[in-house]
Amino acid sequence: MIPPKLPEDITQVITHWPDTAQKTFHHLRQIIFDTAASNPQVAPLSEALKWGEPSFLTKTGTTLRIDWKARSPDEIGLFVICRTDLLDQIRAMYPNAFRFEGTRALYLRLDAPIPEQAVAYLATRTQTYKL
């Protein structure tokens, strides 16, 4: 599917990211929207800034955030709410796809291919977390 137009406030945020991070963000966003579109159980997906980070929200799930941080310039992060067991679920199935940090962060290197299956799995689990 073609994702909706990126909200202006998110555009303003990612404009300050390096080109590789912006490109990776758009690729991840495509996977996230594709995943939601392929599952009729998932409620409509919306985008907003949460804690200043581009975020994907749906009533059937829990928020997934994406951010690039200058202190770790070679990676892009995907963040979930730390009270969930989502990272355990992802780690169980895709132990080598991400660099895991605590109970809330998964990092991808910007110079490596995106593990599409693993990202789609993360998207599915966040989008259906309340089902």
Place this chain on the structure above:
Amino acid sequence: MSTLMPPAHPFDDDKLKEECGVFGVVGLKDAANFVALGLHALQHRGQEAGGIVCHHPEHGFNNARRFGYVRDNFTKESLMKTLPGPLAIGHVRYSTAGSKGAAIRDVQPFFGEFSMGGAAIAHNGNITNADSLRKELIERGSIFQSSSDSECIIHLMARSLQRNIPERMEDALRRVEGAFSVVAMTRTKLIGVRDPHGVRPLVLGKLGEGWVLSSETCGLDIIGAEYLREIKPGEMVVITEDGGVESSFPFRPQPSKFCIFEHVYFSRPDSIIGGQSVYETRRQIGVELARENPVEADLVCAVPDSGTPAAIGFAHESGIPFGMGIIRNQYMGRTFIEPTEQIRNMGVRLKLNVNRSLIRGKRVILVDDSVVRGTTSRKIKEMILDAGAAEVHFRIASPPTAWPCFYGVDTPQRDKLLAATMTEDEMAEHLAVDSLKFISLDGLYRAVGEAQGRDSSCPQYCDACFSGEYPVVPADMMEKGFEMKAAE
């Protein structure tokens, strides 16, 4: 160019071999009996071993796995009595020598005990990232019991943190690349899943109050089940005895890539694929073949049995009479006899014989479904000439098989495929026939119902064995040095 042929096993008919057939039943008393019949109908998909797992509310899970034909094992009352219950799945397997077929531990279905209960799986297809998955799982503590790629699914299910077996299976199959048509069961559920490309077949049927999953519709016919529909590419169905069928599509959608060779050879001619009779498709392949590659001759003969429908179509379109010039001994299948040198030298004569009185003095068109290594084709040609034929013209109902299949078919290495190393003219010279022609890829697509032929930008089928265009990257094989076709 050398014309020496490698010595062939007399029971090796130089065909590509489908590696598995799967079958499952829920909601019928003594379901394993129905599974045995279903597997018997699917025996062409795998002749070397078979297995059944069943569940009974009081007796729990039971299983039996045996080498050999279904009819030689799963017809014994003493064995079938040990497989009670209203829910059962089964598997037939073809394998070659060595680690692929040597051990009973490799025979499916595989069973695993999980915290929420047991589950068994039967898999048709091939997991193209199985080596890397196995390595990763072993490093994380999994203890494999077999050398089968399919066992990865059970271990991935064990890793999943989901709450029930279908969800765990969903998790596991997300990590799997390649082709899979899986029939699985828990204590109460029958599960069917096809990979997102839908490379291998799987159909749903109904018999009385029971539900049936089968690789092909011929498996439904034998037990009198009604054919309902195909399981769609990427679909998972979870069936309970009283709850009916729940359908979901858990994987990222992909373009459909059903194996076109199922139409040509693998499936039984009495099966229905995509709403089309396999027999009728094969007959139409013969029609297209005759249109593309006419030749003056007196008689059209099939290389039995798989070439027969195409030969009938060829004869009909060309107006040349069809005759049974080659007779197949139906009782000389793949056996467990290790032949002596003397028997080995008899070669294909053990399996095929020429109808001399029909052939003598005639210009013969021989229609076969495929040429793999060319070993059998050449011997058949010699038999026809020995019988007094004036000319031999080979017409092949598939394009040249120039690439190995990595999605559940046993194929020789690429350098053993005749079409990988020779042009059509060179193959004709090598086989020493008067002419050799293959159906074109477009002609094959037209025969399977694609009026405009093959869409080269996004082929409607998996035709990798002919085109070298693999819909799923064969990761393990590339790790071992396999080189994909360079982009044109």
